Amino acid sequence: MTLPIPSTFERFGDTGICGFGMRKTAMKKGIKYRLVVNFGIIICLIVIVFEMLFLISVQKYYYGNASETLNRQAQMAASYYNRYAAFPSLKEKARYIFENRVGDKFSFVEVIDRQRNVLLNSYGFSGGVHENTPDISAAFKGEVHVWRGKDPETGESIIAVSRPLKTEDRIIGVLRYAVSAEQLDSTVARITAIALITGGLVIAVSFALSHVLAKRMVQPIKELTAVAEQMARGNFQAKASRVRDDEIGILADTFNYMSREIAKTEELKNDFISSVSHELRTPLTSIKGWGETLLSGDLNDREELQSGLSVISRETERLTELVEDLLDFSKLQSRKMNLRMERLDLNRVVEDVREQFSFKNEEKAIRLTVRREEEPLEIEGDSDRITQVLVNLVHNAIKYTPSGGKVEITTRRRKEEACVEVDDTGMGIPSEELSRITEKFYKGKSNQSGSGLGLSISKEIVQLHGGRLDIWSDPGTGTRVTVRFPLGPKGERSA
Known part of the structure; x- marks a missing residue:
C-alpha cells in the first residue's frame, strides 16, 4: 500500500530548531557576554517558532493531502454504493462492491459489519478480523474521522477513513479506505532532520556573527574604560x-x-593655590614684620609708629580685598550670587565711583575725569555689584597708569544699550595676553600685585545683568574697557 510522494520539499524552507550549545565559561560576563546571550536567546526563539510553523505546515501538507484524497475516495465510493447497491444484506452489498470496484493500487479497502468484523477486503479475504479504530466507531455514528496509526496485524503506519454503508437510511456496515503512511513518515522525517540541521547551522552562524558584532560594539567601550583608568x-x-x-x-x-574640563579645573585649582599663597604671603609678611618691629621698638617714636601702622593698614586692606574676591569667586562658582535688581541711573553710579577715587589717585597725580550722557541711563541692576565692577575697572586703570597719566570714564547711550567706557593712558596689554586677561587667576607678565580674579568676577557680574564686557588695548598707548548693559527692566537674575 503506497501513495505517490512529492519530492520538492525544498520549498518548505530550511530553518531548524535551536540546537546550538554555547560554552558560557569561554566568555566574560560583561556587556559582550550579555549581548551575545541576549541575541542568542532572541535568535533561538525566532528559529524555534519558525521551525514549529514549518514542521506543522509540512505535516499538514503531506498528511493532509493524503487524508483529503483518501476521504474524498471513501465519500465518493460510499455515496455510489449506497445509491446503486441497494441490497438488504451487507454481505451482498460487500460482494457487489468488490466485484464492481475499479482497481486502485494505492488504497486498501475493507467492508466491516456492525460487530467490527471484516467481511471482505481488497485481497478478497473475509477472515473475520476484528477492527475497532476511532474512524470505524465514528462511521457507525454517521460521523467522519481520519485516523493515523499502526496497523494491528502488520504494525505498518497507515492512514484510514471510514464511511457508513446504508440501506434505507439504516447503517448496516462501514466502508473503510486505508493507505500506507510509511513513505510519508520517511519523507517528513527526512525534511524534519534537514530543517533541524539547517536551524542549528543558522543559530551557530548567528552566534558567531553576534560575537563579532558584540566585540566591535564593546571594543570602543573598553578603550573608553582604559582612558578613564x-x-x-x-x-x-x-x-x-x-x-x-x-x-x-x-x-x-x-x-x-x-577630560579637558577636568584638566582646566585642575589647572585652575593649581593657579588658585599658587596665586592665593603668593598674595597672602606678601601682606602677611609685611604685617608680621612691622608688628614685631613696633613691639620691639620705641613706641614713643611717632614717625616709626605711624609708618608701621600705615603699612599694616594698607596690607590689611589688600587682604580684605583678596578675601572679598575669593568670596565672590566662590559664589560665582557655586552659582549662589543673588542680585538685588532695582531701577537705577548708571550716571549716578559713575559719579559715586568718581567720589570714591577722588583721594586715592592723588599719590600718583593721575587726572580722573567723567563725561556723562546728558539724559539719565536707567537700567535694571544691582547697584552694589555694578559699583563693584566699575570700582575694579577704575582701580586697574589707575594701577597700570604711570604718574601724570589720565583716566577717563564716559557714559553714553548706544541703541538699546547703556555703555560705560573706562579709558586710561597706561602701559596697555600685549596682544597675546588680551584674550586671556579675563580668565580666572590670570595676571599676565605684570609685576603688580593682585589675585587675578577682579576682571573675571567683573565679567561674570556683567553677564548676570545681561550685558557684556569688552577690552581694547594698544601697548604703550593705553587701554579701554567698555561695559554694556541693556536699557529697561530685565527682571530679577541670579547666578
Missing part, C-alpha cells in the same frame, strides 16, 4: 578615539570634553 591615575592628557559617528562616538567626544 588613566584619568583616575591623574593623566588628564589621555584622549579617547572616535571610531564611528554613533552614540559611542558622541560618548568619546563627551569624554574628551570632560
Whole structure:
C-alpha cells in the first residue's frame, strides 16, 4: 500500500530548531557576554517558532493531502454504493462492491459489519478480523474521522477513513479506505532532520556573527574604560578615539570634553593655590614684620609708629580685598550670587565711583575725569555689584597708569544699550595676553600685585545683568574697557 510522494520539499524552507550549545565559561560576563546571550536567546526563539510553523505546515501538507484524497475516495465510493447497491444484506452489498470496484493500487479497502468484523477486503479475504479504530466507531455514528496509526496485524503506519454503508437510511456496515503512511513518515522525517540541521547551522552562524558584532560594539567601550583608568591615575592628557559617528562616538567626544574640563579645573585649582599663597604671603609678611618691629621698638617714636601702622593698614586692606574676591569667586562658582535688581541711573553710579577715587589717585597725580550722557541711563541692576565692577575697572586703570597719566570714564547711550567706557593712558596689554586677561587667576607678565580674579568676577557680574564686557588695548598707548548693559527692566537674575 503506497501513495505517490512529492519530492520538492525544498520549498518548505530550511530553518531548524535551536540546537546550538554555547560554552558560557569561554566568555566574560560583561556587556559582550550579555549581548551575545541576549541575541542568542532572541535568535533561538525566532528559529524555534519558525521551525514549529514549518514542521506543522509540512505535516499538514503531506498528511493532509493524503487524508483529503483518501476521504474524498471513501465519500465518493460510499455515496455510489449506497445509491446503486441497494441490497438488504451487507454481505451482498460487500460482494457487489468488490466485484464492481475499479482497481486502485494505492488504497486498501475493507467492508466491516456492525460487530467490527471484516467481511471482505481488497485481497478478497473475509477472515473475520476484528477492527475497532476511532474512524470505524465514528462511521457507525454517521460521523467522519481520519485516523493515523499502526496497523494491528502488520504494525505498518497507515492512514484510514471510514464511511457508513446504508440501506434505507439504516447503517448496516462501514466502508473503510486505508493507505500506507510509511513513505510519508520517511519523507517528513527526512525534511524534519534537514530543517533541524539547517536551524542549528543558522543559530551557530548567528552566534558567531553576534560575537563579532558584540566585540566591535564593546571594543570602543573598553578603550573608553582604559582612558578613564588613566584619568583616575591623574593623566588628564589621555584622549579617547572616535571610531564611528554613533552614540559611542558622541560618548568619546563627551569624554574628551570632560577630560579637558577636568584638566582646566585642575589647572585652575593649581593657579588658585599658587596665586592665593603668593598674595597672602606678601601682606602677611609685611604685617608680621612691622608688628614685631613696633613691639620691639620705641613706641614713643611717632614717625616709626605711624609708618608701621600705615603699612599694616594698607596690607590689611589688600587682604580684605583678596578675601572679598575669593568670596565672590566662590559664589560665582557655586552659582549662589543673588542680585538685588532695582531701577537705577548708571550716571549716578559713575559719579559715586568718581567720589570714591577722588583721594586715592592723588599719590600718583593721575587726572580722573567723567563725561556723562546728558539724559539719565536707567537700567535694571544691582547697584552694589555694578559699583563693584566699575570700582575694579577704575582701580586697574589707575594701577597700570604711570604718574601724570589720565583716566577717563564716559557714559553714553548706544541703541538699546547703556555703555560705560573706562579709558586710561597706561602701559596697555600685549596682544597675546588680551584674550586671556579675563580668565580666572590670570595676571599676565605684570609685576603688580593682585589675585587675578577682579576682571573675571567683573565679567561674570556683567553677564548676570545681561550685558557684556569688552577690552581694547594698544601697548604703550593705553587701554579701554567698555561695559554694556541693556536699557529697561530685565527682571530679577541670579547666578
